[in-house]
Amino acid sequence: MPVDNCVEFGWQDLETRGFLYHSHLTTGMHVVVNAAMSADGKLSSRRREQIAISGEADFERVDRIRADSDAVVVGVGTVLADDPHLTVKDETLREKRRENGQPANPARVVVDSSGRTPTDAAILDDAATTYVCLSEAASVERRAALVDRAELVTAGEERVDLLRAFATLQEQGLEQVMVEGGGELIFSLFDAGLVDELRVFIGSKIIGGRDAPTLADGEGFVTEFPSLDLESVDRLDDGVVLTWCVADR
Ligand code: NAP
Numbered sequence: 001m002p003v004d005n006c007v008e009f010g011w012q013d014l015e016t017r018g019f020l021y022h023s024h025l026t027t028g029m030h031v032v033v034n035a036a037m038s039a040d041g042k043l044s045s046r047r048r049e050q051i052a053i054s055g056e057a058d059f060e061r062v063d064r065i066r067a068d069s070d071a072v073v074v075g076v077g078t079v080l081a082d083d084p085h086l087t088v089k090d091e092t093l094r095e096k097r098r099e100n101g102q103p104a105n106p107a108r109v110v111v112d113s114s115g116r117t118p119t120d121a122a123i124l125d126d127a128a129t130t131y132v133c134l135s136e137a138a139s140v141e142r143r144a145a146l147v148d149r150a151e152l153v154t155a156g157e158e159r160v161d162l163l164r165a166f167a168t169l170q171e172q173g174l175e176q177v178m179v180e181g182g183g184e185l186i187f188s189l190f191d192a193g194l195v196d197e198l199r200v201f202i203g204s205k206i207i208g209g210r211d212a213p214t215l216a217d218g219e220g221f222v223t224e225f226p227s228l229d230l231e232s233v234d235r236l237d238d239g240v241v242l243t244w245c246v247a248d249r
Pocket residue numbers: 034035036037042043044045047048049050051053074075076077078079081082111112113114116159160161162180181182183184185186188189213217
């Protein structure tokens with residue numbers, strides 16, 4: 001249910017403005033998924049605690065992608081597990097953004113059907129604008145708790161409808177978008193046909209565990225697997241960065 005002072009956009013508003021929703025809806029938006037995984041494809045351990053998979057050079061690489069983005073997106077699972085801040089760490093990069101007339105940090109986005117993001121989450125501080133993408137299932141209480149700290153976007157009935165949510169974000173001028181995880185969200189974005197590019201740091205650890213999050217979790221594909229074109233392979237820290245473009249985009 002809408003709450004005053006939030007940025008609420010309806011699907012119909014966007015439809016009447018001539019947006020086309022298809023397997024991928026947007027013309028201008030570019031979505032880069034970036035994650036670090038262990039040599040066996042895990043994003044963290046079965047305890048879902050943040051694990052240092054990469055090193056300093058990779059943190060700098062991630063910081064540069066953030067600095068080149070209009071928004072950094074995570075699922076609420078990542079917010080609850082890691083409490084990330086998602087800001088640009090290098091002052092020189094922040095300064096460059098300011099010189100280009102951009103805010104020092106990109107906007108932050110949480111995909112969070114029922115508004116589970118804690119009000120004291122680091123992502124809700126005043127370092128950048130934060131959008132919380134909710135579904136209709138989010139209660140008035142949770143909306144009221146979040147509305148002073150974030151712009152609220154509602155899309156989808158039970159779960160966040162990513163096509164609609166991302167269309168709304170694009171309407172807000174967020175076109176270069178970086179997704180930092182986790183595995184549930186990344187799967188859904190591939191499923192919705194929203195990913196343009198995948199960059200993965202593969203580190204030199206084995207984490208293991210059938211219940212540990214992987215790069216793409218969710219239901220998994222059984223047919224029509226998204227396929228990727230390999231763009232580059234770069235050695236970094238103790239691992240390798242693979243850059244893939246999503247085929248047919
Ligand atoms: P996640 O992908 O961050 O968030 C998933 C949650 O988002 C869902 O459970 C769901 O919760 C919400 N959501 C709402 N709409 C959705 C939709 N359409 N599709 C998918 N999710 C939707 O959580 P996760 O997979 O559990 O990942 C968290 C783990 O990944 C943590 O262990 C973290 O440390 C790790 N991680 C690692 C990296 C890395 O680069 N190594 C990066 C990020 C995270 P609701 O139903 O409540 O909405």
